Amino acid sequence: MPDMLAMLDAAQLATARDATRATAASMRKQIGTLTPEAWQIDPRQWVGVNGNGMPTWQTLAGAVIKGRQAVHEGLPTTIALERMGITLVIRSRTALADTYRGAAESTARSIRYNCGFVRALNPPSCGRCILLAGQPCGRAPFERHPQCDCIAEWTPNGIDTSMLASPSEYLDSLDEQQLARALGSHANARAYRDGADINQLINAYxxxxxxxxxxxxxxxxxxxxxxxTKRGAAAWRMLRAGYAKEYVKQGGRYTKLDRPRLMPETIYQIAGGDQERAKTLLRNYGWIL
Structure with a gap:
């Protein structure tokens, strides 16, 4: 256990140093000036403690309890050791995540106290994350879907967050296969190249x-x-183009159009090789706004 604690202490110190350097560089890049820190950050203050203030040795000691419980249940020693190992890994990762989060927040507030989180991408990213890139989320980190690997960047209040993450810039950097994966299909990728709105394409799913x-x-x-629905931009476009006649109640909470909204895949099939007709259909079905 002493060797393991020493390794965790070293990892926490390195993590805290990385957090302070990266956050300071990011904040100053956004502000545009070398603003002096209101207080000095000492990365050593995060060594040996969890995010809840408990000593890390107490947290890791819980792995021993897990192992003993397995032995008392009559399980083989290999399973007891496996449970201990899994517990140690999970709790160590949590401790390091708390270390980075705490050091980053202290560093950010030392440079500009009034600041908050902004969602930034860690490519490759899914469509929902891409759509939310660059969105401020206050002082509480954003919600995540399972296996989401987006990061929360600290940014001063009132700063243009598009410099940290921009959905359009990220999508424009992708090749055809990557774009199709991000937007759901090759037809959606083609529609985006033809001017379709990112929000419409991703929110379709x-x-x-x-x-x-x-x-x-x-x-x-x-x-x-x-x-x-009546509030949808696509519904208004479809009614104006004569593709739908009225709103009907088909179950659920809202009334919806009596005709389906065609996806880009079907629109390109109908248009054949006529690019102008394809764009007209994309507009009338609310993909190009």
């Missing part, structure tokens, strides 16, 4: 079951129910 297929117009179509 916002709810489970929102995108589906059906037999209509003598073909198999791919459609989405997103944007077809």
């Amino acid at each position: 916002r709810r489970k079951g929102a995108v589906g297929t059906a037999q209509q117009y003598g073909r198999t179509i791919k459609y989405t129910t997103e944007g077809t």
Whole structure:
């Protein structure tokens, strides 16, 4: 245990130093001036303690208790050791995450006290994360979906956050395969290149079951129910173009259009090789705003 604690102490010190350097560089880049710190940050203050203030040795000692419980349950020694190892890894990772978070916050507030979190990407990223990139989220870190690896950057209040993360800049940096993966399909990637709105493309998949297929117009179509309520931009476009006639109640909370909103995949199939017709359909179905 002493050797393990020494390794964790060294990792915490290195993590705290990285957090202070990276956060200071990021904050000063955003501010544009070498603002002096209101107080000096000592990375050693995060060594040996968890985010809740408990000594790390107490937290790691819980792994021994896990092992003893396994032995008392009559399980083999190998399983007891495995449980201890898993507990040690999880708790060590949590301690290091708390160390980075605490050191980063203290550093950020020493440079500009009034600051908050901004969501930044850690590529490759999914569509939902891309859409939220650069969005401020106050003093509380943003919610994550399972396996989300986005990072929370500290930024001074009132600063343009697009310099930290921009959905359009990130998408424009991707090749065709990467763009299709991020937006859901090659047709969506093509629609984006043709001027489709990022929010419309990604939000089409916002709810489970929102995108589906059906037999209509003598073909198999791919459609989405997103944007077809009275508040949806696509609904207004479709009504104006004559693609839908009225709103109907089909179950659920809201009334929706009586016609499906075609996805870009079906739109390009209908348009064939006519690029102008494809763009017209993309506009009328609310993809190009």
